[in-house]
Amino acid sequence: MSAAPQLVTVLALAAAWIALGIAGLAALHRFGVVSRLLFPAGGAVALALLGVALPAVWGAPQSIVLPVGLPGLPFHFRLDSLSALFLMVIGGAAAGVSLFSAGYFRRAEGTPPGLMCFQYHVFLAAMALVVLADDAYAFMVMWETMALASFFLVTANHRSAEIRRAGYLYLLIAHLGALAILLCFGVLQANTGDYSFDNMRVQTLSPFWASAAFLLALVGFGAKAGLVPLHVWLPEAHPAAPSPVSALMSGVMLKTAVYGFLRVAYDLLPDLLWWWGVTALAVGLVTALLGVAFAAVQSDMKRLLAWSSVENIGLIFAGIGLSLLFAAYGMPAVAALALTAALYHVASHALFKSLLFVATGSVLHATSERSLGRLGGLLRVMPWVGWASLLGVLASAGLPPFGGFVSEWLLLQSFLFTPQLPNSFLNMLIPAVAALIALVAALAGYVMVKFYGVVFLGQHREEKLARAHDAGLWERLGMAWLAAGCVLLGVLPAQGLHVLAPVVERLTGASLAGGGWLLVPVAVERASYGPVLFLAGVGASVVLAFLLVRGLYHGRVRRAPPWDCGFPWLTHRMQDTAEGFGQPVRQIFEPLYRLRRHLPTAFDARPRYAVEVGDHVWHWLYLPAARAVEGAARLIGRLQQGRISIYLLYSFAALIAVLLWVTR
Amino acid sequence: MSALGFASQLLEILVALALAPLLVGWVNQCRAWLQSRDGPGLLQPYRLLHKLFHKDSVVAANASPLFRAAPYIVFGCMLLACGIVPTLSIDLPLSPAADAIALVGLFALARVFISLAAMDIGTAFGTLGARREMLVGFLAEPALLMVFFTAALISDSTSLTTLVRTLSAQELGIQPSLALAAVALVMVALAENARVPVDNPATHLELTMIHEALVLEYSGRHLALLEWAAALKLFAYAGIGIALFAPWGIAEAHAPLALAVALPVLVAKLAVAGFALALLETLSAKMRIFRVPEFLGMAFMLAVIAMLVNLLLGNTGT
Numbered sequence: 001m002s003a004a005p006q007l008v009t010v011l012a013l014a015a016a017w018i019a020l021g022i023a024g025l026a027a028l029h030r031f032g033v034v035s036r037l038l039f040p041a042g043g044a045v046a047l048a049l050l051g052v053a054l055p056a057v058w059g060a061p062q063s064i065v066l067p068v069g070l071p072g073l074p075f076h077f078r079l080d081s082l083s084a085l086f087l088m089v090i091g092g093a094a095a096g097v098s099l100f101s102a103g104y105f106r107r108a109e110g111t112p113p114g115l116m117c118f119q120y121h122v123f124l125a126a127m128a129l130v131v132l133a134d135d136a137y138a139f140m141v142m143w144e145t146m147a148l149a150s151f152f153l154v155t156a157n158h159r160s161a162e163i164r165r166a167g168y169l170y171l172l173i174a175h176l177g178a179l180a181i182l183l184c185f186g187v188l189q190a191n192t193g194d195y196s197f198d199n200m201r202v203q204t205l206s207p208f209w210a211s212a213a214f215l216l217a218l219v220g221f222g223a224k225a226g227l228v229p230l231h232v233w234l235p236e237a238h239p240a241a242p243s244p245v246s247a248l249m250s251g252v253m254l255k256t257a258v259y260g261f262l263r264v265a266y267d268l269l270p271d272l273l274w275w276w277g278v279t280a281l282a283v284g285l286v287t288a289l290l291g292v293a294f295a296a297v298q299s300d301m302k303r304l305l306a307w308s309s310v311e312n313i314g315l316i317f318a319g320i321g322l323s324l325l326f327a328a329y330g331m332p333a334v335a336a337l338a339l340t341a342a343l344y345h346v347a348s349h350a351l352f353k354s355l356l357f358v359a360t361g362s363v364l365h366a367t368s369e370r371s372l373g374r375l376g377g378l379l380r381v382m383p384w385v386g387w388a389s390l391l392g393v394l395a396s397a398g399l400p401p402f403g404g405f406v407s408e409w410l411l412l413q414s415f416l417f418t419p420q421l422p423n424s425f426l427n428m429l430i431p432a433v434a435a436l437i438a439l440v441a442a443l444a445g446y447v448m449v450k451f452y453g454v455v456f457l458g459q460h461r462e463e464k465l466a467r468a469h470d471a472g473l474w475e476r477l478g479m480a481w482l483a484a485g486c487v488l489l490g491v492l493p494a495q496g497l498h499v500l501a502p503v504v505e506r507l508t509g510a511s512l513a514g515g516g517w518l519l520v521p522v523a524v525e526r527a528s529y530g531p532v533l534f535l536a537g538v539g540a541s542v543v544l545a546f547l548l549v550r551g552l553y554h555g556r557v558r559r560a561p562p563w564d565c566g567f568p569w570l571t572h573r574m575q576d577t578a579e580g581f582g583q584p585v586r587q588i589f590e591p592l593y594r595l596r597r598h599l600p601t602a603f604d605a606r607p608r609y610a611v612e613v614g615d616h617v618w619h620w621l622y623l624p625a626a627r628a629v630e631g632a633a634r635l636i637g638r639l640q641q642g643r644i645s646i647y648l649l650y651s652f653a654a655l656i657a658v659l660l661w662v663t664r
Numbered sequence: 665m666s667a668l669g670f671a672s673q674l675l676e677i678l679v680a681l682a683l684a685p686l687l688v689g690w691v692n693q694c695r696a697w698l699q700s701r702d703g704p705g706l707l708q709p710y711r712l713l714h715k716l717f718h719k720d721s722v723v724a725a726n727a728s729p730l731f732r733a734a735p736y737i738v739f740g741c742m743l744l745a746c747g748i749v750p751t752l753s754i755d756l757p758l759s760p761a762a763d764a765i766a767l768v769g770l771f772a773l774a775r776v777f778i779s780l781a782a783m784d785i786g787t788a789f790g791t792l793g794a795r796r797e798m799l800v801g802f803l804a805e806p807a808l809l810m811v812f813f814t815a816a817l818i819s820d821s822t823s824l825t826t827l828v829r830t831l832s833a834q835e836l837g838i839q840p841s842l843a844l845a846a847v848a849l850v851m852v853a854l855a856e857n858a859r860v861p862v863d864n865p866a867t868h869l870e871l872t873m874i875h876e877a878l879v880l881e882y883s884g885r886h887l888a889l890l891e892w893a894a895a896l897k898l899f900a901y902a903g904i905g906i907a908l909f910a911p912w913g914i915a916e917a918h919a920p921l922a923l924a925v926a927l928p929v930l931v932a933k934l935a936v937a938g939f940a941l942a943l944l945e946t947l948s949a950k951m952r953i954f955r956v957p958e959f960l961g962m963a964f965m966l967a968v969i970a971m972l973v974n975l976l977l978g979n980t981g982t
Binding site: 376377379380386390394397398399400405408409412413415416419427428431432434435438439441442443445446448449450452453454457458459518524525526527528529530531533534537538539540541542545546549552553554556557558559560561562563564565567570572574575576580581583584585587588 | 717718720721722723724725726728730732736737739740741743744747748758760761762763765766769770772773775776779780783784785786787788789790791792794795796798799801802803805806809810813816817820821822823826880881883884885889954957964967968971972975976
């Protein structure tokens with residue numbers, strides 16, 4: 001036991017989460033205990049996890065075998081740099097979300113508070129254990145626990161049919177993914193019957209089977225992460241879940257899929273083939289573009305954020321794909337750069353997306369509205385939520401000096417190294433890919449302006465919004481923690497890189513130098529980015545401008561009604577709606593959507609205009625598949641006549657057939 | 665980081681602050697001449713700023729603090745942009761803070777803040793302006809990045825000072841990729857600075873305006889700061905064009921004499937660029953907003969083609 005002190009501590013922390021969950025079951029209906037004691041305690045455990053995992057990033061791998069589970073199949077756990085990094089992500093985001101949850105859950109909302117607390121903490125513990133698992137058996141058990149716990153959390157408000165439907169879709173795709181992952185492990189163990197990851201690491205597979213394992217991993221983990229075309233559950237499940245759960249699912253759970261993919265591609269598979277990287281890159285890019293294009297046309301704030309998560313996952317997979325491509329061509333330094341970009345984005349997306357999701361939770365509680373068409377002007381009545389969300393929005397839009405920009409910057413830098421690839425065809429193609437990434441990043445800014453502008457700025461679109469209340473103390477604490485993380489990741493990227501360096505080093509064999517105030521991938525002459533200096537530059541200009549204006553002139557302000565070109569009858573309906581704000585994007589990217597317009601004719605007594613934005617994937621893939629399954633089920637259903645004589649006839653026929661076959 | 669570096673950095677920022685309104689005045693004056701008008705004189709932008717700073721700032725009753733902070737933030741962003749684009753010298757202490765990609769991010773930061781501020785009051789024109797500004801922005805930003813990437817592929821660096829050093833060391837002659845990138849940059853600059861084919865800085869027809877709609881609710885010192893920031897942005901874009909496509913005359917490090925030469929050279933280049941802009945604005949008509957995506961899509965395509973040409977033909981200049 002003493003050989004793996006940090007691993008034991010982490011396992012103990014996961015056990016503490018489960019214990020908190022069980023305590024929640026014990027105090028099933030005692031709301032005060034659950035919300036004021038258990039959730040903050042869960043947050044403290046998350047903080048401890050962050051603190052334990054941080055030094056483990058630099059430590060040697062530690063492993064342990066626990067004799068639980070089936071006889072002869074003990075759980076193997078292992079803590080190495082990659083696991084430690086993802087534990088940090090889980091701990092960092094969960095700390096904020098747990099603090100927020102302490103103030104968020106209300107009485108009488110579907111599931112009793114104690115049960116919610118149980119599911120929530122089991123979910124957290126399962127995510128931590130997935131990252132630690134070192135054999136396929138433990139991994140799948142934890143993976144399924146995670147999926148089931150999150151399924152029950154999504155359907156917390158199970159009385160609504162829409163939410164049950166979303167939960168069903170989520171469960172279905174989660175299991176399709178789990179099947180693919182199971183098959184992937186089956187291929188990786190190469191007929192040895194030993195499912196431990198240690199065994200998989202030493203197996204050599206033929207290129208065919210290695211490719212099969214890679215593609216299965218891409219499908220399996222892609223289903224969990226939300227890669228196109230397996231993304232359809234995200235925009236359904238995230239709005240259905242309570243906001244802290246959406247935050248955990250979007251910010252953290254999607255990252256366990258990224259972890260699994262990295263584990264298989266970089267650790268378990270022996271050699272990399274170049275087209276794997278291209279495949280992951282292509283899938284990631286399509287996902288990113290589709291995600292951001294759909295986010296721009298949403299009119300439900302949580303759905304918008306869910307689509308934005310699809311986009312971010314796409315960017316992360318694009319980075320991983322690029323890194324795999326470089327690694328396959330034996331360019332470890334650039335592979336390290338691209339992988340650093342992807343991992344940095346994992347961390348910053350975990351924080352800013354959790355922040356934005358919990359902020360929508362506060363908005364939802366204060367206004368009981370989720371539709372962008374009924375919000376507006378909340379910055380004035382909910383300043384805490386508004387200003388914290390502004391930080392999240394700026395980070396999410398990939399603007400300097402916030403977290404999202406660092407990863408975008410690193411990713412674009414790694415694209416500039418593609419001319420060194422030995423494959424001239426790829427050399428031609430990849431600049432176009434960089435252009436696409438730039439487009440996605442710019443569109444993300446558009447989406448975030450839409451989100452923030454419609455929810456928090458402008459006039460109230462409903463009367464009752466003026467009476468909305470700001471978030472409570474616990475909610476503020478949670479949001480402050482997450483917002484501080486967004487800012488720190490943005491301002492101190494060199495320190496962030498210092499933490500990532502051992503992880504990237506172990507996976508690709510090279511790493512980026514961290515430390516100092518400047519972010520320098522190769523040399524200062526080549527490229528550098530210094531957020532501290534950047535922030536100081538903007539800040540000093542702002543302060544100087546302010547002081548000079550006040551000093552040389554005056555600071556007089558007169559309040560008056562809005563000018564609006566002299567138009568005096570301003571109402572809230574004259575602002576852009578969410579649909580209006582998304583209209584240019586809808587027009588430019590029209591082929592991406594499945595649009596159905598209802599246009600009025602000149603003779604309509606009550607003219608009505610409506611437009612419906614659908615997903616091609618849903619129409620061309622899922623509905624035909626569902627129809628095929630239903631058709632097959634109906635054919636099989638014909639066998640079932642419900643009369644016992646018919647069934648006896650089947651048995652008889654089967655018996656005859658078997659006899660004929662045996663005596664042949 | 666030499667004392668000279670700090671001096672040239674400070675000088676560059678001060679020159680940008682001082683010359684930016686003059687550049688706007690020059691463009692307006694040239695345009696007036698081309699349209700056979702007398703024009704308001706070169707110094708009109710300074711008078712306007714002075715007047716606006718003196719006036720009270722009228723703020724809408726329901727404006728949030730974001731509305732009042734935005735002009736300062738936008739001004740700060742543009743000032744930093746002028747500080748990191750090498751216009752006078754390449755010995756700039758602020759240069760490591762932001763390379764070309766971060767510069768694009770800096771413009772985006774300013775754009776997001778001004779758009780958010782425009783949505784803050786909740787007027788029809790404000791949100792309309794914000795939407796159009798973000799539309800132009802998300803189309804122009806990737807094109808600008810691709811222009812920078814073309815230059816970055818030539819000099820193997822995204823650092824603006826290294827870009828200028830490599831490009832100015834090249835033989836005089838047109839690289840096909842740079843020529844394409846230059847056209848793309850001009851198109852992006854027209855769109856980003858709210859110039860004629862995309863927007864009209866002199867418009868007062870509400871339905872067609874973009875930049876004017878954004879700043880419609882501002883008055884007094886806030887408006888002055890935004891106008892000054894717009895001038896600085898034009899200056900920064902002119903600086904980018906000069907740095908990438910006409911970098912000769914920008915002072916090298918450790919050359920105090922060259923700095924003295926660099927200033928008149930810069931003024932001459934800006935005068936030519938300003939006249940060209942006025943000519944372009946006079947010769948073209950404003951297009952409908954629905955045509956803007958096509959216009960910027962073309963800029964984007966040109967910039968991507970420039971990159972591909974660079975990869976196909978290799979580096980012909982060095």
